[in-house]
Amino acid sequence: MATTALEHAPAYQRSTIVEWLTTVDHKKIGIMYGASAFIFFLIGGIEALIIRAQLATPNGTLVSAEMYNQLFTMHGTTMIFLAVMPLSAMFFNFFVPLLIGARDVAFPRLNAMSLWVFILGGIFLNASFLFAAAPNGGWFGYAPLSSRQYSPGMNMDFWAIGLQILGIASIAAGVNFFTTIINMRARGMTLMRMPIFVWMTLITQVLVLLSFPVITIALVMLTADRTFGSGFFVTAAGGDPMLWQHLFWVFGHPEVYILILPAFGIVSEVLPVFSRKPLFGYSAMVFSGAFIAFLGFGVWSHHMFATGMGPLADSFFSLATMLIAVPTGVKIFNWIGTVWGGSISLKTPMLFALGFIAMFIIGGLSGVMHSVAPADLQQTDTYFVVAHFHYVLFGGSIFALTAGAYYWWPKMFGRMLDEGLGKWHFWLSMIGFNVTFMPMHWVGLLGMPRRVYTYPEGLGFDLFNMVQTVGAFILALSILVFMWNVIRSWRGPADAPADPWGGATLEWSIPSPPQEFNFAEEPVVAEKDAFWAMKDAAGVDRFPEPGHVSGRGIHMPGPSWWPVVVAVGLLMFFVGLMVHRSWAFPFTPVSIAGFALMVFGVFKWAYEPVDAHAPQH
Amino acid sequence: MRLVRAPWRRFLPVGLLSFVLLGLAGCTDGSKYPQSTLHPKGDFAAMVDEVFMTTVWLALIVFIVVEGGLLWAIWRFRAKPNDARPKQIHGSTVVEIIWTVIPAVVLAFVAVPTIKTIFATANVPAASPGGEAPLKVEVVGHQWWWEFRYPEYGITTANQMHVPVGRTVDLRMKSVDVLHAFWIPQVTGKRDVFPNRETRLWFTALETGEFPGACTEFCGLQHARMDLYVMSQTPEEFAAWVALRKRDPEMSGAASTGTGHVTVDTIVRDTMSGTAVAAARGPDALPTDAEQAAPVPGDPRIAEGKALFTKKACAGCHSLNSIDQPKRSVGPNLAGIGVRKMIAGGWLPNTDLNLKRWIMHPQDVKPGVAMKGYTLSDAEADAIVAYLRTKR
Amino acid sequence: MASHTDAHGEHLDHAHASAGRYIQIAVILFALTALEVLLYEAIFGSLRESSGALATSLGPWFVELLLALSALKFFLVAAFYMHLKFDIKALTWVFSFSLGLATTVILSLFLLFWYNRGLWWMDGPW
Amino acid sequence: MLTPRNIEEAAMTSAVLDHDAHPAPEAHHTSLPIDNRKLAMWTFIGSECLLFASLITTFLIYRDSSVGGPGPKDMFEVPLVTFGTAILLFSSFFVVMALDGAKNGNRKKLILWLSLTVMCGLFFVAMQVYEFNHFYHKGLGYSTNLFSSSFYTLTGFHGAHVAIGTVWLATLLKDAIKGRIPAEKAINLELSALYWHFVDVVWIIIFPVVYLMSLGR
Numbered sequence A: 001m002a003t004t005a006l007e008h009a010p011a012y013q014r015s016t017i018v019e020w021l022t023t024v025d026h027k028k029i030g031i032m033y034g035a036s037a038f039i040f041f042l043i044g045g046i047e048a049l050i051i052r053a054q055l056a057t058p059n060g061t062l063v064s065a066e067m068y069n070q071l072f073t074m075h076g077t078t079m080i081f082l083a084v085m086p087l088s089a090m091f092f093n094f095f096v097p098l099l100i101g102a103r104d105v106a107f108p109r110l111n112a113m114s115l116w117v118f119i120l121g122g123i124f125l126n127a128s129f130l131f132a133a134a135p136n137g138g139w140f141g142y143a144p145l146s147s148r149q150y151s152p153g154m155n156m157d158f159w160a161i162g163l164q165i166l167g168i169a170s171i172a173a174g175v176n177f178f179t180t181i182i183n184m185r186a187r188g189m190t191l192m193r194m195p196i197f198v199w200m201t202l203i204t205q206v207l208v209l210l211s212f213p214v215i216t217i218a219l220v221m222l223t224a225d226r227t228f229g230s231g232f233f234v235t236a237a238g239g240d241p242m243l244w245q246h247l248f249w250v251f252g253h254p255e256v257y258i259l260i261l262p263a264f265g266i267v268s269e270v271l272p273v274f275s276r277k278p279l280f281g282y283s284a285m286v287f288s289g290a291f292i293a294f295l296g297f298g299v300w301s302h303h304m305f306a307t308g309m310g311p312l313a314d315s316f317f318s319l320a321t322m323l324i325a326v327p328t329g330v331k332i333f334n335w336i337g338t339v340w341g342g343s344i345s346l347k348t349p350m351l352f353a354l355g356f357i358a359m360f361i362i363g364g365l366s367g368v369m370h371s372v373a374p375a376d377l378q379q380t381d382t383y384f385v386v387a388h389f390h391y392v393l394f395g396g397s398i399f400a401l402t403a404g405a406y407y408w409w410p411k412m413f414g415r416m417l418d419e420g421l422g423k424w425h426f427w428l429s430m431i432g433f434n435v436t437f438m439p440m441h442w443v444g445l446l447g448m449p450r451r452v453y454t455y456p457e458g459l460g461f462d463l464f465n466m467v468q469t470v471g472a473f474i475l476a477l478s479i480l481v482f483m484w485n486v487i488r489s490w491r492g493p494a495d496a497p498a499d500p501w502g503g504a505t506l507e508w509s510i511p512s513p514p515q516e517f518n519f520a521e522e523p524v525v526a527e528k529d530a531f532w533a534m535k536d537a538a539g540v541d542r543f544p545e546p547g548h549v550s551g552r553g554i555h556m557p558g559p560s561w562w563p564v565v566v567a568v569g570l571l572m573f574f575v576g577l578m579v580h581r582s583w584a585f586p587f588t589p590v591s592i593a594g595f596a597l598m599v600f601g602v603f604k605w606a607y608e609p610v611d612a613h614a615p616q617h
Numbered sequence B: 001m002r003l004v005r006a007p008w009r010r011f012l013p014v015g016l017l018s019f020v021l022l023g024l025a026g027c028t029d030g031s032k033y034p035q036s037t038l039h040p041k042g043d044f045a046a047m048v049d050e051v052f053m054t055t056v057w058l059a060l061i062v063f064i065v066v067e068g069g070l071l072w073a074i075w076r077f078r079a080k081p082n083d084a085r086p087k088q089i090h091g092s093t094v095v096e097i098i099w100t101v102i103p104a105v106v107l108a109f110v111a112v113p114t115i116k117t118i119f120a121t122a123n124v125p126a127a128s129p130g131g132e133a134p135l136k137v138e139v140v141g142h143q144w145w146w147e148f149r150y151p152e153y154g155i156t157t158a159n160q161m162h163v164p165v166g167r168t169v170d171l172r173m174k175s176v177d178v179l180h181a182f183w184i185p186q187v188t189g190k191r192d193v194f195p196n197r198e199t200r201l202w203f204t205a206l207e208t209g210e211f212p213g214a215c216t217e218f219c220g221l222q223h224a225r226m227d228l229y230v231m232s233q234t235p236e237e238f239a240a241w242v243a244l245r246k247r248d249p250e251m252s253g254a255a256s257t258g259t260g261h262v263t264v265d266t267i268v269r270d271t272m273s274g275t276a277v278a279a280a281r282g283p284d285a286l287p288t289d290a291e292q293a294a295p296v297p298g299d300p301r302i303a304e305g306k307a308l309f310t311k312k313a314c315a316g317c318h319s320l321n322s323i324d325q326p327k328r329s330v331g332p333n334l335a336g337i338g339v340r341k342m343i344a345g346g347w348l349p350n351t352d353l354n355l356k357r358w359i360m361h362p363q364d365v366k367p368g369v370a371m372k373g374y375t376l377s378d379a380e381a382d383a384i385v386a387y388l389r390t391k392r
Numbered sequence C: 001m002a003s004h005t006d007a008h009g010e011h012l013d014h015a016h017a018s019a020g021r022y023i024q025i026a027v028i029l030f031a032l033t034a035l036e037v038l039l040y041e042a043i044f045g046s047l048r049e050s051s052g053a054l055a056t057s058l059g060p061w062f063v064e065l066l067l068a069l070s071a072l073k074f075f076l077v078a079a080f081y082m083h084l085k086f087d088i089k090a091l092t093w094v095f096s097f098s099l100g101l102a103t104t105v106i107l108s109l110f111l112l113f114w115y116n117r118g119l120w121w122m123d124g125p126w
Numbered sequence D: 001m002l003t004p005r006n007i008e009e010a011a012m013t014s015a016v017l018d019h020d021a022h023p024a025p026e027a028h029h030t031s032l033p034i035d036n037r038k039l040a041m042w043t044f045i046g047s048e049c050l051l052f053a054s055l056i057t058t059f060l061i062y063r064d065s066s067v068g069g070p071g072p073k074d075m076f077e078v079p080l081v082t083f084g085t086a087i088l089l090f091s092s093f094f095v096v097m098a099l100d101g102a103k104n105g106n107r108k109k110l111i112l113w114l115s116l117t118v119m120c121g122l123f124f125v126a127m128q129v130y131e132f133n134h135f136y137h138k139g140l141g142y143s144t145n146l147f148s149s150s151f152y153t154l155t156g157f158h159g160a161h162v163a164i165g166t167v168w169l170a171t172l173l174k175d176a177i178k179g180r181i182p183a184e185k186a187i188n189l190e191l192s193a194l195y196w197h198f199v200d201v202v203w204i205i206i207f208p209v210v211y212l213m214s215l216g217r
């Protein structure tokens, strides 16, 4: 721990906007991921509230059928691709380098490009609302409904092209973080000494890298069908809708583990700190995570039991799916083992982490009920499925991400979030969440299909739906409490200590918020829970506050415009694909200009010295 | 801290309790939930229900044990002032093996009945429980209505499927446009319906009654309103219904023999545009029998309606004859519409008022359907309704 | 960490992948490609007549033979030209895992379609 | 723990496509004795495996499902593709020779083999343009039938990879001519060579699986 406080070197001055646009600092990029993803989360949440308001009573007329279809499609797409994934990316960005004791990610500029491609892609998807043509074919865009013949508007073009853009961002980030974690660890940090969150991040990147190309190809073919008149998914031309389903779910199931593994990682960091006890069964945690991911590639057809794949295929996918409960169970039990015998302090991050376990179990168990293929014939495409995936996505991913937010907030912003408001946030979430989604199990089993913009009276759905709607608004209230908490902390003093919770990992060894170069001296690691080990070695509970240092002599990569330029070029290229319908001239001027801009940007980028505009120390 | 600990201890048990109570509520009174999967009235649904309940009970046990353990740990090991640092345990191979094996064993108890049921439900039984050959029904999904064809009798009907109780029904299904899924929760699970492959499903209704069902694969704008009914009848009633259908030609006359009929292949499907118009309205009132007026023989409106049915091009899409109909008709077969329970994809009660509204303003009721508005005056619509009421 | 570095230290020297070795590999690769084409021509193409019994005996194994030959070429390029044989093991893991998954996806989808289309009628009685 | 060689490699750690190595005296240390960019390239190649797997699956499943129109047997001509395949194989060989030159600081050798590689790339792209054009005039448009769409998509994707690789190699050739690829920057060429080999290897699969098998069975 370098504590020598030197004079600050004169900082290189740029306007704030330019600074953030051109930054390659993983921490700033992380914050931008978080901020934009939270905005998208609010948008997705507001869509959900409108959905719930429409369904509060039978024969609801708040929105039209068309509007409703756009809402649930965009709600699902937004929450998955624009909220949970980038919220996880926020933590990857900000914390993976810190947790492995690195100064930055392997490719800082590529990282900036991922961010901007993601943000532009998200804006592009949502811009569809301005044309009254938001995607309306469901978040898995089943063909042939998504083909030009049955979806003549621009709606599904926005979807297919938007997801391709987002896919590029994800794959680029996947390469970057995989490399970072494999190759940028501090000295002494072997793979089996990495914090579990880093492990889960690594596994998540593997899933991203191996599953996104598959949906990319599916989307390319869909776009070709829609734009160039090919017949990949047009049955009249011999196309087979089953191929779409297979390709989508070969991606889609690993995708749900992309959404949950980072959450597992966060919880595995939070529980030990607030129980003052190391993670139970570290290596079992690592291997179960890897095993879940591995199995995750072999179960995709459990989304297709109703297609009548045949008894052999059904049996195989049933069994493979059930098997995932075993490694997941290992995780759950090891978490309980972690708190067992500990000294549990129920701070907000801990509450959310424990809430996560409690809720995820429910979602997992309903998942196992789905995996029983014949039973799924009654469950699939009903609200029972909707209940399942909100328990794992909201009760799972969002709860854990919230735990992470409370846990790491002081490190990110140098400010504490308020504990009292945090507890309100937690209890309102917990209640609102269960009131919203628990009745969905029942209404689903009682026969309510999903994706219906309204339902008739007389089927017994009315009361359940009303209760769910009330719950959703309680949930919204809890989010408002969180937002209020954030605003309050913003106004308050930036006085968070470096190590407010008695943390186990390296990020707590440096000032809150960290300086640009993270570590004045690259740390050397000798054990798991490196920071705990250091404190133990020094025989202290807390170290004294680390001072700020000048960073003289540390060279960080300089800011660059080219990532933004490439991202904009990429966006233009794809936007250009939207507006034309001919194979003879496949590319519009917009596409060509975008492509040219991209190539230009790539070349400038390639020849720009890494520290061209770096601050002069 | 006060705020925190108390609810923690109380909340999950309460949640659990309401889980169970709601579950019981769902189980006890089936009549309130006509679309329920929990009250099987068919053999397929019963088999599924059995394996499902097995998993429910096992899951409930797992739930109680694991959540209980979690809550107990939180309560038991909550931090106390001046706690010493807890013992630093890094794991235990024995315990970990135990809690890897136990779930695997539990899953074996789920897996065995699962596989059994998969194979038991996979193929259509060769014979009904009573020994009869299964009744073949061809199901055709349309955006957004169902066509049912009985090859054995050469008859066709729509949205309301009649089956004899106790006789296995062998469904062969296909779609003319996008994917749909056929589902009647009380008697059988769902199966997707594809435009390019025939899928199969079967069931035997074990009780008489009316079982509602729905399309459950998202199929576009009006997916929500693609419901159907299964009328499970005694064999005698069913035979009478078939006889009635076979009599249709005498009742309907030349206009509806099916010649010159438009099929989906011959029209341009530009009507499914995603940017549909106004919000659909719900029915004004629940139907009573009185609102579905019985036809009065000799009513002049009947003849007028018959003429209008041809003149207004209704006959182009709809047939009033259920015998030997061409496949893939654009509009639902209207033989029997006079007494059908529901209209408009199974969600508007078939009252005179609703029928009239539908005929005059189909796009208001169900925006986006292939049936456009056909500028009918009030009187003309009444006449058509009166005529359609003769189709029983 | 030391273990990582040192264990693979000796591999870092690229010297044993010499130009001579590259030429050897190139020759083998061309021979294999020529064999592929020859097989095709002998079994289905212009040499069909003259190859006679050989063609008939190899005919049923054509696809398998081709795949085997290609796999061999694939392996040679990856191992020598892409240096997997000499580089750290991690790279081999990355590549072979992806490749294994890719192959599994191709095969299992192929199998699933074959199985499924045999079950239900594709435009059968309709 | 840190060998001199290790430090040198570590000094080259920087962004993908960065032709200029990290100039910092005290550069990132890497956990494995390998450049970040090389690891990243392999990771990317791993990801690409799934991309081509999806394309190949589609082609195989759709090859014989076309409703009407010409099929593989009406189109494919083995000699032309064999020629293309040979070209790609040659180029793989050329690029390793170029890399050998680069690593030994032999600029002449580097430039010679690298220009040959680039020429192969151009040849292959030209071959594919010719082939597509030829097929098109024989009546196989992109959207003619399932076979044509899946064939063009698969080979088109591959062709695009070749084109990108060619441009990349050409850029390096320019650098080499200007003397900007000294031995310690051979990694820049190594990266593109890896990519190039991968593109070749994909063709090694496409050639029998798409062309020969379609004609054979």
Ligand code: HEA
Pocket: A256, A257, A259, A260, A302, A303, A321, A322, A324, A325, A326, A328, A329, A330, A332, A360, A361, A362, A363, A364, A365, A366, A367, A368, A370, A371, A372, A376, A379, A380, A381, A385, A388, A389, A392, A393, A396, A397, B062, B066, B102, B103, B104, B106, B107
């Ligand atoms: C975060 C995302 C996430 C996660 C983690 C999961 C986890 C699981 N999911 Fe879920 N799933 C989704 C997101 C997720 N799912 C989504 C979004 C959909 C719907 C997509 C759509 O149609 O729109 C879906 C749909 C879905 C289906 C298809 C339903 C249908 O449409 O018909 C199935 C079927 O098998 C399924 C199964 C499972 C299983 C078995 C798990 C398992 O991983 C769960 C394992 C966990 C446990 C089992 C609990 C803990 C374990 C123990 C306490 C040990 C003891 C337990 C036992 C012995 C049982 N899921």
Ligand code: HEA
Pocket: A041, A042, A044, A045, A046, A048, A049, A051, A052, A072, A073, A075, A076, A077, A079, A080, A084, A138, A139, A140, A386, A390, A393, A394, A397, A398, A436, A450, A451, A452, A453, A472, A475, A476, A477, A479, A480
């Ligand atoms: C991570 C993923 C995620 C998350 C977090 C959520 C969150 C929620 N979802 Fe989501 N949902 C999906 C993923 C997710 N969902 C998916 C994948 C589908 C399937 C889509 C498909 O079928 O294609 C789906 C479908 C779906 C349906 C079924 C629609 C249908 O089938 O017809 C419903 C219905 O109730 C629903 C409800 C909700 C609710 C009430 C929330 C709530 O938890 C939301 C809580 C958040 C808020 C309430 C936001 C807070 C906003 C404010 C406080 C306002 C502040 C305002 C300003 C500052 C201006 N969702």
Ligand code: CUA
Pocket: B141, B142, B143, B144, B179, B180, B181, B215, B216, B217, B218, B219, B220, B223, B224, B226
């Ligand atoms: Cu038909 Cu939904």
Ligand SMILES: [Cu+2]
Pocket: A252, A253, A256, A299, A300, A302, A303
């Ligand atoms: Cu899944």
